[in-house]
Each structure stands twice: as C-alpha cells, then as structure tokens.
Amino acid sequence: MNDSAPALCACGSGLRPASCCRMDAAKLLPPDATRHLVPLIERAIQAYHTGAIAAAERLCIEVLESAPDRVGALRVLYDIRKAQGQSRAAEALIRRVVALDPNDLAATNELALILLSRGDLAEAELHARNAVRIAPESGQAHNLMGMILTEAQRPAVGEYHYRRVLELSEGRDPILLANLAWNLKTQGRMQEARALYKESVAAAPAIRQTLLGWARLEEADRDFTAASDVLDRMERLFPDDAGVRISRAVLLGRMRRYPEALAVLDAMAARSQNGMLGPDELLEKGRLLDQMGHFEDAFAAFTEGKRLARALSGNQYLDQQAGQLIDRLRGFFTAGRLRLLPRATVRTDVPQPVFILGFPRSGTTLVEQTVSAHSRICAGDELPLINDIANLMPRMLGSPLNYPExxxxxxxxxxxxxxxxxxDHYLQKVRQMGVFSPGADWFTDKMPLNEMHLGLIALIFPQAPLIHVVRHPLDIMVSAMSNHFTHGFYCAYALETAATHYLRVMELVQHYRAEMALRYLPIRYEDMIDDQEGSVRTLLAFIGAEFEPGCLSFHENRRYARTASYAQVTEKLYDRSRFRYRHYLKHLAPVIPILQPVIERLGYGIDGDGG
Structure with missing residues (x-):
C-alpha cells in the first residue's frame, strides 16, 4: 500500500495536475452532475470573507478536484494564492477563469494586470481589449488599456483611453491624472504633463508613484532643480524609499556629480536586506563607474547586474526561436522569389517613413534627433508597427501560413x-499615434532591429530611405552590457548571446542586400562624431531633404527621446563613447571570435586605438 501524497501541479495551485494545468476539458462532467458542490463553494466564499483562509482553501481544493471548471472556487483559490504571493499559481487559476468565462470582466482585467506587471505587453493588450469589448463604458477597462498602450509605446492611442476614463468618471481621480501625465510625458508634451502632475499632487500630496513620475519628468526635461525639489519632498514623505534613491542617483549622474551618485547607490546597498543592489541599480552603478574611469569595477557591476536580471526574471536568449526565424527569412527572401512578388505603390497624400535601422545602442537615437531637427521631418521614435504587421499578416492576407511565408x-x-x-495599415496606425506634424514630408521609424525585416519593409515602402547606423561591434557589446533592453529575443541578458544575435542580424542584412534592390545607406556612428556636418549632409541628401544648419544642433531639439539614450542626445556631440571598448578589451575576449568576421567586413579593427 502506497501512503505517499499525490503529486501536485507544478504551478503551485495545490491541485493535482489533472485538475489544474493538465486538465482535459473533454473529461469534465456536465454542470448538472456537479451541482451538489455549489453549497461547498458558498461555504468557501463565506470562509474567505470571514478570514478563515485555511478552511476556504481546503473547500476550494475539494471542489476543484471533482469539478475543475467551477469558476466560484477558482476565483476564491486565485485570491488566496495571489495574497500568498504565489504568482505562478495565481496566473494559472485566473487564466482558467477567463477561459471558462470569457465575459468575466473582473477576471479579464486581473489577467491583463498580471501580464502587464511582468512586461508581457502583447498578451496583456489582447485581454485588455477584450475587457473594453465586454464593458465599453468601464473606466477600469479603459484605464488598463491606457496603461498597456503607454507602456507599449503607443501613447497617443493610450491617451484616448485615459481621456475616456475622465469622460466616464464623475471627478478627476489623482491617480488617473498622474497616469495621463506620464503618458503625455512619453509623447514629449512636457508642459501639459507637468500641469497634470501639479493638479494630481494638489489633490493627493503623498502618492509615491505620482511624485516619482513628476521627478522623472523634470529630470527628462532637463530641469534638474525642479527634479531635485520633488525628490527632496519625497524623501521627507518616504525616508528610505529605494525608488527615490535610484532616481536621486540618476539625477546626480546627469548633473555629472558622479561620486555623490555612487554614494547614494552604496547607501542603498547598505540598507538592503542582503547588502546588495538590484539589477537596474547595478547597471546604473556600472555606468557611473565608467564615467569615473573605474573600468574594472564598472564591468564587474555590469556582469553582476545581468546575472541577477537573468535570475530574477527567468529571461534568457531565445536562441532557437531567433535562429529559426532568421533561417526562414533568409530562405524566403531570395532573388528568384522576390522577382515574382509585387511592390506596394507609394502614397503621396501623407508623410513618408524614413527607417533608421540598427542594433540597440548603435547610435540610432543620435541620427533620429539629428534628422528630426529638420523642419520637414518629424520623429516617430520606436514604432512597433513592422513587427505588428508581421504578426497580423496571415490574417490580413487570408493565409494559413505564418510570416514570411x-x-x-x-x-x-x-x-x-x-x-x-x-x-495603409501601417500609415493609419502612425496617424493614430499622433506622429504626423503639419508641414512634414517625412517621419522617422527607428524601432531597434527592424533591419531583420528589411525585405518586408522594402516590399511595403519600396522608395523609403533605409538608414542603417553601424558602430564598432565591440562598442555595441559594451553598451549591451551596460543597459537593460529586451529587444532581440532577450539577447542582451548575457555578453555571448548579444554577440551571437548581433552576428546573425548583420549576416541577414548582408543577405537582403545581395538578394534585392534596396534604397539603403549605411552610416557609421564614428563618422557622425568625426565629421558631423558631412555626415548630416549625406543623411539629408539621401532622404531628399535640403540641408538645414539646425540639424547640427540636435541637442537643442526639445523632443523627448523615449530610449535609454534620452540623456546623451541632450548634450552636444562628444566622443567619449567612441571606441570605449578599449577599456574593456580583456572582458570582451570571449566574443571577439564570434564578432571578428563582421568587425572586418565593416572596416574596423581591434587594437589599442580602436581603428
């Protein structure tokens, strides 16, 4: 006789796998056959609301082992697991509620919030959209859409949903005002955002996230005194708040008070439970040390920050998925096949896209700030639309196949x-995002790694300028280690995988250039530094725009760049990031063999002077 307890589902729900994540819907009993369980569910709900959590949990498990589709029991067990901090179990349970009852507004919102909190914006949006469909006059549903779309870099559409909440609400909720303010800040509408923050704080003076957002707005808008004043206020309200401290460190770093910024981070570590910083704080510390010339310590901070980010998030390079997609793109976009494919016609009634391509941290923000200082070129920033089209393509073309097939x-x-x-889908979305400016003939799209889709872009926009910003690959590796970004199948969570993905992408670009005619201009980041005016003239001539001297003063461009480079592009052109890999050469040794072919092809070297 085996007295051992039955194996429980790996998600942590407390149920057996067959009653949880491995549930077979075909084996579920009809509702009438489990009607006798309804009193148990009612007792579980009552126990939960009276604080008898253990009894409620026991009753829910008893019900769900017999009838895994009883939504009432699932909801109570979800609330219990959520309160216990068992996020994996909570997600599994609320997913089943949504699957069983797609019109459950509360459950749909809950699932969307879970997905938003962990950064899964694409799926979060699917559920948030469904929430709006279920209840088009629900302020909560519209607020959630606003939050998700703002995070997904579609703030103009997100603004619509926030303003719908204001229309549907009787008053002006301070948190909603703060959310809308952050949305407007991401659109570069700093004055409007500042006014909303002031109104929100006047109504509710001690909401942490509101004040933190306000401080970050002032820092981004280069009003360091105002940012410091808000942080001073926060320190009085929240004396040991980690968010306040990291914001203070970032602000001091922007003011070039590096030792003071480093002292703030060291004090954070001393106050933490384990005496250590988190991944974001470690990367900030590494960047400060880099500015101070302490390169050994800087790279150690970068390495530990990346290790901790992998451990805490579970994210790592999706090697197989990346490799398979690139192989399929290479296999589909061939000269013989492209000869048979049509090209889209050119719209003349709207501004045209200028695609600024490049690996993250290669200098694409510098190029965008430069050309968008032109009177006839507006900035679109990182538009996710080419990826969206790739995903929507099968449905839009009525195909049983995936992109690119x-x-x-x-x-x-x-x-x-x-x-x-x-x-037209792309251009309509750009218009909805509020990108078009009066008098503009062009707009920029600088989504990182759009160069993976050069073939698709050239089919849809055959006359669009394709500006590919290239930089010494080892400098890009240093930047990948010193910044947090998820583009490129999470490749930047480790040095070796960043190098692997970079090589794959650059080889794919070579393939596109060999197989099809492209309106393509490679521009070296280093040339932008060494010969700014010559490079700017080349860029504008390639686009088809007349030279304007204002493009040389890109740092005076008041638009807010929604990237990690937002601070750098507010400064005059400098060369301290040019060939900075020299300081880290021994740390980069593991990836030099991976990158050697592309380093040579781009005309770079690996030596003491960076040539």
Whole structure:
C-alpha cells in the first residue's frame, strides 16, 4: 500500500495536475452532475470573507478536484494564492477563469494586470481589449488599456483611453491624472504633463508613484532643480524609499556629480536586506563607474547586474526561436522569389517613413534627433508597427501560413493589392499615434532591429530611405552590457548571446542586400562624431531633404527621446563613447571570435586605438 501524497501541479495551485494545468476539458462532467458542490463553494466564499483562509482553501481544493471548471472556487483559490504571493499559481487559476468565462470582466482585467506587471505587453493588450469589448463604458477597462498602450509605446492611442476614463468618471481621480501625465510625458508634451502632475499632487500630496513620475519628468526635461525639489519632498514623505534613491542617483549622474551618485547607490546597498543592489541599480552603478574611469569595477557591476536580471526574471536568449526565424527569412527572401512578388505603390497624400535601422545602442537615437531637427521631418521614435504587421499578416492576407511565408499569398489574384493594404495599415496606425506634424514630408521609424525585416519593409515602402547606423561591434557589446533592453529575443541578458544575435542580424542584412534592390545607406556612428556636418549632409541628401544648419544642433531639439539614450542626445556631440571598448578589451575576449568576421567586413579593427 502506497501512503505517499499525490503529486501536485507544478504551478503551485495545490491541485493535482489533472485538475489544474493538465486538465482535459473533454473529461469534465456536465454542470448538472456537479451541482451538489455549489453549497461547498458558498461555504468557501463565506470562509474567505470571514478570514478563515485555511478552511476556504481546503473547500476550494475539494471542489476543484471533482469539478475543475467551477469558476466560484477558482476565483476564491486565485485570491488566496495571489495574497500568498504565489504568482505562478495565481496566473494559472485566473487564466482558467477567463477561459471558462470569457465575459468575466473582473477576471479579464486581473489577467491583463498580471501580464502587464511582468512586461508581457502583447498578451496583456489582447485581454485588455477584450475587457473594453465586454464593458465599453468601464473606466477600469479603459484605464488598463491606457496603461498597456503607454507602456507599449503607443501613447497617443493610450491617451484616448485615459481621456475616456475622465469622460466616464464623475471627478478627476489623482491617480488617473498622474497616469495621463506620464503618458503625455512619453509623447514629449512636457508642459501639459507637468500641469497634470501639479493638479494630481494638489489633490493627493503623498502618492509615491505620482511624485516619482513628476521627478522623472523634470529630470527628462532637463530641469534638474525642479527634479531635485520633488525628490527632496519625497524623501521627507518616504525616508528610505529605494525608488527615490535610484532616481536621486540618476539625477546626480546627469548633473555629472558622479561620486555623490555612487554614494547614494552604496547607501542603498547598505540598507538592503542582503547588502546588495538590484539589477537596474547595478547597471546604473556600472555606468557611473565608467564615467569615473573605474573600468574594472564598472564591468564587474555590469556582469553582476545581468546575472541577477537573468535570475530574477527567468529571461534568457531565445536562441532557437531567433535562429529559426532568421533561417526562414533568409530562405524566403531570395532573388528568384522576390522577382515574382509585387511592390506596394507609394502614397503621396501623407508623410513618408524614413527607417533608421540598427542594433540597440548603435547610435540610432543620435541620427533620429539629428534628422528630426529638420523642419520637414518629424520623429516617430520606436514604432512597433513592422513587427505588428508581421504578426497580423496571415490574417490580413487570408493565409494559413505564418510570416514570411504568408507573403506567397501575393501571387493570388485576389491578393495582388495585399501590400497596399499592409502599407495603409501601417500609415493609419502612425496617424493614430499622433506622429504626423503639419508641414512634414517625412517621419522617422527607428524601432531597434527592424533591419531583420528589411525585405518586408522594402516590399511595403519600396522608395523609403533605409538608414542603417553601424558602430564598432565591440562598442555595441559594451553598451549591451551596460543597459537593460529586451529587444532581440532577450539577447542582451548575457555578453555571448548579444554577440551571437548581433552576428546573425548583420549576416541577414548582408543577405537582403545581395538578394534585392534596396534604397539603403549605411552610416557609421564614428563618422557622425568625426565629421558631423558631412555626415548630416549625406543623411539629408539621401532622404531628399535640403540641408538645414539646425540639424547640427540636435541637442537643442526639445523632443523627448523615449530610449535609454534620452540623456546623451541632450548634450552636444562628444566622443567619449567612441571606441570605449578599449577599456574593456580583456572582458570582451570571449566574443571577439564570434564578432571578428563582421568587425572586418565593416572596416574596423581591434587594437589599442580602436581603428
């Protein structure tokens, strides 16, 4: 006789796998067969609301082991696991509630919030959209859409949903005002955002997140005195708040008071339970040490920050997925196939895109700030639309295949205009995002790693300028280690995987250039530093715009760049980031063999002077 307890589901719900994540819907009993369990569910709900958590948990598990589809019991067990901090179990349970009852507004909102909190914006948006469909006059649903779309870099559409909440609400909730203020800040509308923060704080003076957002707005808008005043206020309200301290360190760093900024971070570590900083704080510390010339300590901080980020997030390079997609792109976009594919026609009634391509931290923000200082070029920033089109393409072209193979539908008589539809979808979304400016003939799209989709871009916008910013690959590796970004299948969570993905992408670019005609201009970051005016003239001539001297003063461009480079592009052109890999050469040794072919192809070297 085996007295051992039955194995429980790995998610931590407390149920057996067959009653949880491995549930077979085909084996569920009809509702009438489990009607006798309803009194147990009612007792569980009552026990939970009277604080008898253990009894409520026991009753829920008893019900769900017999009837895993009883939503009432699932909801109570979800609330229990959420309160216990068992996030994996809570997510599994609320997912089942949503699957069983797609019209459950509260559960749909809960699931969307869980996904938003861990950064899974694409799936969070799916559920948030469903919440709005379920209840189009629910302020909560619209607020959630606003939050998600703002985080997903579609703030103009997010603004619409925040303003819908204001329309649906009787008053002006301070938290909503702060959310809208952050949204406007990401759009570069600093004055409007500042006014909303002031109104929010006047109504509710001690909301931490509101004050923190306000301080970050002032720092981003270069009013360091105002930012410091808000942080002083926060320190009086929240004396040991980690968010206040990291914001103070960032602010001091921008003011070039590096030792003081470092002291703030060291004090944070001393106050923490384990005497250590978190991943974001470690990367900030490394950047400060780099500015101070303490390169050994800086790289140690970068390395530990990345290790801790992997451990805490569970994210690592999606090697197989990245490799498979790149292989499929290479296999589909060949000269023979491209010869048979149509091209979209060119719209003349709207501004045209200028695609600024490049690996994260290669200098794309510098190029965008430079060209968008032109009177006829507006900045679109990081538009997620090419990726969106790749995902939507099968449905839009009526294909059973995924991208890129779905493009084969263009050979069908009823899809010969398919690329025009994709083009119009892109331009409509750009308009909805509020990118177009009066008098502009062009707008920029500088989504990192769009160069993976050069073939698709050239089919949809055959005359669009494709500006590829290249930089010494080892400098890019240093930047990948010193900053947190998730672009590129999480490649930047480790040095070796960043190098692997960089090589894959650059080889794919070479493939595109060999197989199809492209309106393509490579521009070296180092040339922008060494010969700014010559490089700017080349860029503008390639786009088709007349030279304007104001483009040389890109640092006076008052738009807010929504990237990690937002601070650097507010300064005059400097060369301290040029060939900084020299300080880290021994740490970069493991990836030099990986990158050597592309280093040589781009005309760089690996030596003491960076040539």
């Amino acid at each position: 779905a493009l084969s539908e263009l050979w069908m008589g009823d899809q010969r205009d398919g690329l025009d539809n994709l083009r």
